[in-house]
Amino acid sequence: MTEVAPTQSPAPAGEITLEAGAGGFGNVENEATVLGIRQQTQFGDVRRRFFRHKLAVVGLVMVGLVFLAAIASPVIATRPPKAQDLTNTLQEPSSAHWFGTDELGRDQFSRVIYGSRIAVTVGLASIILALVIGVTLGAVSGYLGRGWDAVIMRTADVFFAFPLIIGAIVVILVMGRGVTPVVISLGIFSWATIARLLRSSILSIREAEYVEAARSLGAGKWRIVTRHVLPNSMAPVLVYAMVSVATAIVAEAALSYLGAGVQPDVPDWGNMISAGQKFFGFKDYLWFFPSMAVVFTVLGFIFVGDGLRDALDPRLR
């Protein structure tokens, strides 16, 4: 997990530069354009710096490929992922079966492709869930402070105390196996870091001058939080969330590997590695390809997360 330092974000109004090019979207018509000066929004600036980061672009392409595989699985896969063929079990990779076949004669290539669906679904859904919980609680904790802060942060401490996988297994034992329990269990054990990050970020931003200005202009609490504080404190949270998607994908694979994730017949990378490990040393293709799929996807998300961090960090500007 990448340590992300809370950063002082730029003021919300578009920064005006004289630099040409990079016409941002969301340009606001204002005096600057009238004067013929290209205005650059914060988002445009971030985007520009992100795309200058080579590894980030590579990561984006990798993540894009995984999404493509997930969306277009039926088109890319050469066979239905659950179709068994007991006359063709444990076949080495060949032109008919690019990644070979497993113990039940299922096509490994098709299963790896379909496995991306579980990885992407679980990775994104669990982090979105963590974001919803973490951002809400983090904002309440950071902005309202006092009793709220104490209660929420101590609760977060409790969740910190559980190792992710152990906590998730406990939840799954109660709820049963399947995609939804995995998403929920990973979500509820990932929110605490998000809440903490956001809280510390808010603590510094709520004292910023522009917030004070808004307050002195008579803006309500709700407006200040949603329009000024949150948008400017989210950067570290977003970076963390992006990297957490990778963590969640690994965690899901680990859960399935341990027999606590999705059902064993579901094409899933963790399931495939688990089934393949007993052939370690003489049918290595069984665990190699699904393992590579995990590595590829996780690296993609980490590269994107790194690029995003660099792009959002004003000190690197």
Added chain:
Amino acid sequence: MRHTGNSGRFAAVALCLSLLAAACGGSDDDNDNAGGQTNTTAAATGKTGGVFRIAIGEPAAIDPYNTRESEGTNVNKRLFVGLVTYDGNAELKMRPGVAEKWSFNTDCTQWTFNLRKGSKFTNGEEVTAKSFIDGWTRAVIGTAASQVAYHLTDVQGYKELHAAPPTATTFSGLSAPDPYTFVVKLSASDCEFDKKTGTPVTSPVPSTAGDAKNQTFNEAPVGNGQFMIKPGTKWEHNQKISLVRNDGFFGDKPKLDGIDYTIFPAQGRLDAEYRAFTAGDVDFARIPPALFSQAKSTYEPQGNFLKQEMFGINYIMPNSAKGPLANADARKAVSLAIDRDAINKGVYQGSLTSATALIPPPFGEFYQASTCADTCKYDPVKAKEFATKGGLTPGTHLKLSYNNDGGHEPLVQAWKDQLERNLGVVVDLDGKPFAEQLQQRDKGDFDLARAGWSADYPTADNFLFPLLGTGAEDNDGGYSNKAFDALITKERSPVSDSERKKAIQDAEKLAVGTDAAAIPTYYRTQYRVFDSKKWSGVSLDFHENPTLGTIGPR
């Protein structure tokens, strides 16, 4: 009863449970490997000496009061000998143990065992009738909470002693007119009771054993067997158990100086065990199903591959009491929809034998290959017909319970695929650790369950009554048929051997053939690897453990 958690060949994963499984009832390790020939001939040539190294899983118990699965049985049978023994071979043969001879009355309700004189525990105390009374009482008394006391259910006074809390402190059915005469009174006829007196729970214990909670004895039991716990050591949990030869043993002296059991963690145990063998760290190993072909091709040419048909069966237990499979035709549809041979070839690399009977072939004259030959084969068209007759309509959900620590995932996925394809039903896989699966089965919370069974003692009855008798402890499918129960009562009563055989065979035909209350899948063929250049006399005993009494260095 020994359920086996491992289904045979798969066992890759979790054998701990399988231990349980194995031990408890069956051992699960059925998987062991396939193989080759038994090497009984070698025994005669062995020299004395050597320490044989074996990998096992953490036993549930090695103290006889609660020894119940394969791993614990492996150790326990080295330390104790009961009234009779069937440890030295894998045949349907019983030999005298501490009892030299025995007799029974006309209705098989009173058994008199005449004990040999001068046989001793390794602490020097003589084994007498009192040692048996102490051992049986200590195991059955309710406060011991033994999970294997039920083997003695039919002994008079069992109920009172086994109640919790006990309403008696002595076992009223047992008596010792003199130190070398042990009399057992039964509350029901059982003409094969003698065959049950070789199971671990019937072992004698010395007067120092104390009660079942005596931790010293639990971890370093003092017995009367061919080996004893190495003096000064005890069972080091999750680490090892070391035994040395008991030179004072009354019978055939073992050749080995000692046995070192290394305890492997449950997760991936079978793999670890096999790899330890290939690395030369143990002398004997079970084979993970996935490596079967490789093991066979490597070790069979060297004569290091052991294959034996054992006293066990793998089967599907349908819920005959409630749900969609309460109808016999629906159960037959399930049996016909499963392609045993294709799964054997594809998943098990041909190492199993498809079953058409519940009582397996080693039972010789009791074995009937035709028990369910009509329905224990693959015939999707007939399966569909039976499904229609039995009301098993497409879309019906069937909960398939299995233990997820025995490497059964490929098997249950193949079943699921075939049932869904051939019958249009929806199979919901429900995998749990073995101990939890047994609880789930007890509650009847399943439609189909993967099940395995290994014999506790060499009787055909042991495959019928416990699994299919009305109200029997392990009849989790809830099958109940008065005609079947009547045949069991008859078979247990004093009838001629041919009448007993007929009653057993009729009972099996009725429950397994006509009613399909158990769906046999594979016989329990066992495979092991060992180093035949180094060791002689290696084969498997009744409990599927190596014949440590005859093994010796070459």
